[in-house]
Amino acid sequence: MRPGPTRMAGPQSPPIHAAVFLVFLLSSAVQLGPSKAGPLLAPPCKEGAHPPMILPLFLSYPNSSRTIPDSYHRHLQGSDKPNARMSLHDDLLLRGYYTTRLWIGTPPQKFALIVDTGSTVTYVPCSNCDKCGKHQDPNFQPELSSTYQPVKCNINCNCDNDGVQCVYDRHYAEMSTSSGVLSEDLVSFGNLSELPPQRAVFGCENVETGDLYSQHADGIMGMGRGDLSIMDQLVGKGVISDSFSLCYGGMEIGGGAMVLGGMSPPSDMVFTQSNPMRSPYYNIDLKELHVGGKPLALNPKVFDGKHGSILDSGTTYAYLPDEAFLAFKNAIMKEVQSLKQIHGPDPKYNDICFYGAGSEISQLSSSFPAVEFVFGNGQKLTLSPENYLFRHSKVRGAYCLGIFQNGRDSTTLLGGIVVRNTLVMYDREHSRIGFWKTNCSELWERLHLPSSAAPWVPPTSDKTKNHTNEVTANPSPMPPEVDNPEFQIGQITLDMSSSMNISDLKPRLGELAQFIVHQLDINIIQIHLLGINSMQNGSLIKWAIFPRVPGEYISKSSAKDIISQLSEHRVQLPDSFGSCQFTAWHVESQEKRRRWLKHNVLIVLALAVTFLAGLSVLVAWLLWRWRHHSLNAYKPVGVAIPERELQPL
Template identity: 60%
Template sequence: MSSLLFCFFFFFFVGNNLITVNSSPVKNDQRPLILPLHLSSPDSTVHRQADDRRRHLQQSKRPEKPNAHMRLYDDLLSNGYYTTRLFIGTPPQQFALIVDTGSTVTYVPCSNCQRCGNHQDPRFQPEMSSTYQSLKCNPDCTCDSDRKLCIYDRRYAEMSSSSGVLGEDIVSFGNESELVPQRAVFGCENVETGDLYTQRADGIIGLGRGQISIVDQLVDKGVISNSFSLCYGGMDVGGGAMVLGAITPPPDMVFSSSDPNRSPYYNIELKEIHVAGTPLKLNPKIFDERHGTVLDSGTTYAYLPRQAFAAFKDAIIKAIPSLKRIHGPDPNYEDICFSGAGRDVIELSKKFPEVDMVFSNGQKILLSPENYLFRHIKVSGAYCLGIFENADPSTLLGGIVVRNTLVTYDREDGKIGFWKTNCSELSRRLQVPSAPAPSPLVTRSGHTNVETSPTLSPDVLPSNVLPGEFQIRFITFDMSISMNNSDVRPNFTELVAFIAHELEIHDSQVHLLNLSSKGSNYFVKWGIFPADSANGISNTTALNIILHLREHHMQFPEKFGSYQLLRWNVEPQNKQQTWWRQHIVAVAFGIVFTVLLTVSIIGVWSFWRKRQEEFKSYKPVGAVVPEQELQPLES
């Protein structure tokens, strides 16, 4: 990317507002770094059931004592978390780490781990990095039994844990990052249990407050300012963005104070919750117990104290008398679910009430239905409450609450800001600098949500597609698949659904065009076609598909083995054909007008000829009205 893009006056538009990088003097290495965002692939055998990722805040034994836009992979749809790529070591080894504001340590599984699961990437090999150093025991860390090395131990409320040694090495965010690689302390796992053992992600990147938080370390080194922002995509959409460093907030961003001395967690001063405009009848102090109201990006859902949850649940049920109460997707949980709402997320605001979170300063943020619901995986058009009762008196707000919300953690000024926007479009904006900006989301039901489609940038298109094409006819790509078990044939029906999910399109748009095999290797040609009601693939959809294919961001579940993308091609819509379809009404009108004009001329001629016959004894020479030709269509 050009240095101009990363200049210190860098800006990007979000809707009608301008978000700018903090314009205070910064070092060269504080220039913003922009990384494209993509949907991370979950294991297709793992459904987004209520028991999959109900992760709570960690219970730490003790707190560890310019700008960067990060790549975020969205697993919230199925695995309940977002991940970002982190590179560690020399040469660099890459890892997919959960973005977690509730953790203060970053850790990955080590090659000598005694009990670590099979994750997305190979384990970190300290012996293969020329820059790795173990952190020796010192008064500022917890030491092992031999008092030789610093160790860490993290335990989470859902009974998962991670423990290991602390080390130091070069970390970076990939070749697309202009952030100079830095030495940083991180955890090298020796043991992991529970969800941490079974999850697809490799580990966690800790964004909490603490000496070895990745944010604190980069701030202490002076490479970023003391702030960061997260933006999670909406229901069924995914995508997102993370910005390390300060931004100038939009004028209508809503803020709440956040007390850094209360705990290492990011808390806000929640005072009231309104459902359909009516406040819940609760003592405001209920949201201030223990840790208070905490934001935790590593938690999927939200959890309210018992009394607050009961009031919230009752208010929602009262507001939707037309919807039928049904059982949840998992018999192990008594989920609050409703059928009859339809599959269109945009229409949910017509069925479910709006919810407002009101802060102690009187400002409030809107929660649309996608901020407190998740899809019922077994019943079409059904949804369940993604807000649950918390056994702990604290209030915990996970990723679901901040879908399509830019959240700024302003650590410098002790406040957290919220601004409703289209986070998926923001992610595309960061992917392609030439793309138009995203628009704000609907903030109240009845308003029109105008979204801007990005323009296909020349650097992501093949040579046969010109920038500015209106639509794409179809996209094809060739793939080789190597199965782990030669006796097992891939389930291509399931694979179609998986690819559709990865590319964020409907299953009916994915077609298997050709298939051949040799042993356990399969060679497949796939085609991506427009939806049934569309004449072509829109720029927005085509851009998303192209970026996934070009950057090899489809990652197969383990049972499908591995794949290699051999080639891909985009077939542009024929311009003349596109012109014809766009102007078919005008052309039809022209034809009708021509026919009517011709009939009129013939009628006038016939009338004139008849009159001539009445006054003359001879018949006029027959005249042929020339057929009018349509002018050639301009290409």
């Protein structure tokens, strides 16, 4: 299997009294544990149901393999429980993973956590961890939280050597590990959530290795099935229904959303059975693969090996059993014979890449075939090219297969690439998974959700006042124009201060723009430098963010995501740019931008006319000089020059 972003874990052999945390490792070296022991938490409450929770997922820096916004008081359609809503900000193949923002403790300390359906434990680095890497946010400090409690050793957990506190230990397929102590505290889901903070058990890391040590994200948000899963804990308390949804952005526009809790599915959502008894992971009842409308000659049992066909948000690509992969590859090759096959971007891998389909994502469907998943109930999920291709990083307009051969076992592992621009509903209550093709960057508008803000304000205390201001400061509220349906956003202007002096900063403005683009999850063509001025303590830079397509406008969801990241100080820039801070931002209408463009176009035209007029004068003068020089040119010695006759006065 191609090494890369896999966050599916398997426990080491636990002692007889250990609670078994349902996890997975695509390797025969680690086996699944026995059935679960008794729950660590209170049993599920069937009454007093509330609507779903919606939480956003955010962008993180890349690592070798794999965002939470504010929430509004609202109910998703058809839900009778509160919801937690979170936005996703990322490019799956550049970053490798999506993260969401959680706040832990009183007052809350914020963390960027990888959303992982293949893990069951949520954990963050602890303040006493001397074997943890440098991550996006400061380590969790239990001593600063007035609501923190360690989970004491009991019959349902592994205990530390002193027999005092419960511990956890996780090993992942990419050979990274995490271990620490189990703790309990208030967990908050941000201002988009109508669900109030809830007490939950999480891991406080003491040791991390491999990708977990080097990644920018702080830790993992475990969404799998198991007593320690965030989902199981919230469902067990009866505060949300037993369902959650993920929606990843596409190849061209990243972002997306996560919803914790149930909601009414769109009428054309495609469902497949997901049998929790077949595997502890989120499996689907995959029976056939079609390429270009033609079924592959495969026995349906090929998709039912080992753990079956499973979805894992902690994995980037997709992996098929050998027989299915070879049939899929050959079918694709037959369909794209007009394209040129080229070498992949990394010489270490024999990637299958093609050139000649054009650089526009909208053109891919004319060159690459549609792929269909056919489920046991006869329903079909159609995959567009962006669901099985990734961009070649070195050749513009080239694309490579993002589906690989699973050489280790017969499991069909489907990572985030196959569900880009797809709302995936993990309906655990009815043992099914639903798929709905959509634009995930505009999910809320497409679901016709209202947007009246009523943010939850976290508590503060004097002893942690500075720390709280650091993690919860919100100096500029959401501009009211963003929620005005008549207001079309033409641009967002940003004021940014830096402690670097202007002479040192100017040569690096292009590099700085790249980092801002990376963090805000926008395209480099969208950001423009409006000006830079020197200040007493550094520099002031003014940026503008324009729509991706000239003449269009910025969607309300994109604007909210950008402003939420700025107001919550989630934009993390390298220290090499000095101390940077976004000091102000505001939105401007499409009409104002048109006037700005018109004004600038007129200026450019005037300058062009002036330049051309000046150029024509210069050319005329040069021609006159040349002719004058030719008539009075110096003649060599020995050439007779007849004297001119003097004209009478």
